[in-house]
Amino acid sequence: MARERSRSPQSPPESTAKGSGKVKKTRWYHQLWQAYQITRQTDPAVTWIMLGVLVGIIAVGVLVGQLIGQPVYVLVLSIPFAVLGAMFVLARRAETAAYSRIEGQPGASLAALGTLRRGWTFTQEPVAADPRTQDLVFRGVGKPGVVLVGEGPPHRIGKLLEAERKRTARVVSGAPIHLIQVGDGDGQVPLRKLPRTVTKLKGQLTKDEVAVVLRRVTSLGGARLPVPKGIDPMRARPDRKGMRGR
Numbered sequence: 001m002a003r004e005r006s007r008s009p010q011s012p013p014e015s016t017a018k019g020s021g022k023v024k025k026t027r028w029y030h031q032l033w034q035a036y037q038i039t040r041q042t043d044p045a046v047t048w049i050m051l052g053v054l055v056g057i058i059a060v061g062v063l064v065g066q067l068i069g070q071p072v073y074v075l076v077l078s079i080p081f082a083v084l085g086a087m088f089v090l091a092r093r094a095e096t097a098a099y100s101r102i103e104g105q106p107g108a109s110l111a112a113l114g115t116l117r118r119g120w121t122f123t124q125e126p127v128a129a130d131p132r133t134q135d136l137v138f139r140g141v142g143k144p145g146v147v148l149v150g151e152g153p154p155h156r157i158g159k160l161l162e163a164e165r166k167r168t169a170r171v172v173s174g175a176p177i178h179l180i181q182v183g184d185g186d187g188q189v190p191l192r193k194l195p196r197t198v199t200k201l202k203g204q205l206t207k208d209e210v211a212v213v214l215r216r217v218t219s220l221g222g223a224r225l226p227v228p229k230g231i232d233p234m235r236a237r238p239d240r241k242g243m244r245g246r
Helices: 014-019 028-042 046-068 071-102 108-113 154-169 191-199 207-218
Strands: 120-122 128-130 135-142 145-151 177-182
Touching: 028 046, 028 071, 046 071, 071 108, 071 191, 108 120, 108 135, 108 145, 108 191, 128 154, 135 154, 135 207, 145 154, 145 191, 145 207, 154 177, 177 191
Parallel strands: 145 177
Antiparallel strands: 120 135, 128 135, 135 145
């Protein structure tokens, strides 16, 4: 999501900006409303849950205020916390809804891995693929070594991952290679838990060693199959800075 920026004194008027073909920046509350609408499509209960959290926190504030003899003060103090609680619920439910929208699509694991912060480099195309079954393997390189992420049923994707592991091992000179299967089968990692699983891998390489390994595995090339774009699950999450009123 694009972050809102304050307009500088030299910025042209809004009508001029429209006339020149510039795109009007999206306000934080528009982003918030869009996130809510997207979430409600797959999670209709989100409205009632948010209202429950909002009213519940305010009710607790009123009760505490009555007990300490400062009902108005505690009520006013509890309102911002109630809003933050409702926004937290929306953010979590929006993330879950976004993952559910892309789950099962080819390339969904790559979209989930795109939410990782610095430290990892993932291929934008699968490094191995079965065109008939649409089983895919994506490769990433970071301080923990090389990670191969496979999409597909356990009885099929395991063979594809192992073949790619052997191919990768020939060029990485003993660097660690981690195999991860994405899915709901036995021994597989659910899509929404994939980023956390990768970040938990222990770093074993230095920055220079990562660069060397990356150059070597890049020389292997990939499967060169198209992967659906624009399925980043985090696009459905509200801008936290924007929710703070920036």
